Amino acid sequence: MSIRLPASARREQLLDVALQVFAHQGYHGASMNDVADAAGVTKPVVYQHFDSKRDLYLALLDEVGERLLTQIAKATAGATDGKHQTELGFRAYFRWVADDHDAFLLLFGSGARRDEEFNDAVRKVTAQVAEAIKPLITADIDPEHQRTLAHALVGLAEGVSRRLVDNGVDFDPDLLARQVSDLAWAGLRVVGRKIS
Template identity: 40%
Template sequence: MTASQDTDERPRTGKTSTGRLPRSARRNQLLGAAEEVFVAQGYHAAAMDDIAERAGVSKPVLYQHFPGKLELYLALLDKHCEALVEAIRGALEATTDNKLRVQATTEAYFAYVAAESGAFRLVFESDLTNEAAVRERVEAVTRATATLVSKVIAEDTDLPEEEAMLLAVGVCGLCQITARFWLAQGGTIPKDEAVRLVSSLSWRGLKGFPMHGGDGVTH
């Protein structure tokens, strides 16, 4: 690759500022533009022309960074799957109080879904799940988030790992589906109240399981 390709050409149209960008900055710019187009149009309706125009670059510049539309979509999917996993990890590590962990985990899902970008749709509402690479990533993020939750359940209860994992999938699924439903209804219930309701439902179920050497998951 030549030195000129590392900085790309000046943007020609769109919202971007003029001037050359380092390759990493250009890549982030292109991902941002692609995210807007994919979220608004879905994978199948989106075109590389649309993404290049949104980014304010020529198609050759776009293809310097991503050889095709699928590779661009997968890069975005990886980014937002990782963001969700890290949000759940952070929620669980923020406290040792299990009730607060449930609340923080629920809040993490609601915040993820409520983000202005709407990028959660790439993960939870993709129109490309018939593509193996997409399906594998969606399934992987489901497993990864549930595994984080299941480890906490298994550590604090007498449940075997398989049962802890089943409960964790249920907790994560409840958070994800209710957050999406809440958003689809226009957020008529304030987010904090929605989080409180859903986390209360999860906690009332989880706290009934016996702790190691105790009567229930009470802390």
């Protein structure tokens, strides 16, 4: 038998381990047995803490999304001008990717995207990130256009990150943030100048 743990500690451990397992094998690729094994425990233990596989996965998506959002919020809080804010936002995002690798894979490496409920969870995150970005965009263009641009920037960060993560390239989040925010900020300023 394995080491006994108090319920709350076991739950934490399971979330921790499950994140790794799902990130590497995907939702369908990983069985509840895999999760249990990785935790050094047997399947029913997992079911003592989570009602179903979906339940466990949703809990993870929530936790992980929360982490990303708070980090961005914290990072951008101190900035005043838009340019600086843009860079800090991207920096927080890329730092998150760099040192919470598995979290990125879970959320955007997907496996989530094809399930109604999972996709909702992911969308909620991207939508909130987009919301955080919206203030950077000049207010004098129509709201739909604003939303488009906000999501464009979110996608941009995702695209850049995915390439790096997929290819196992290791990268400097801060440098990346500078490079990407240069592009983004310049773009945003120009868009503001024309009434289109």
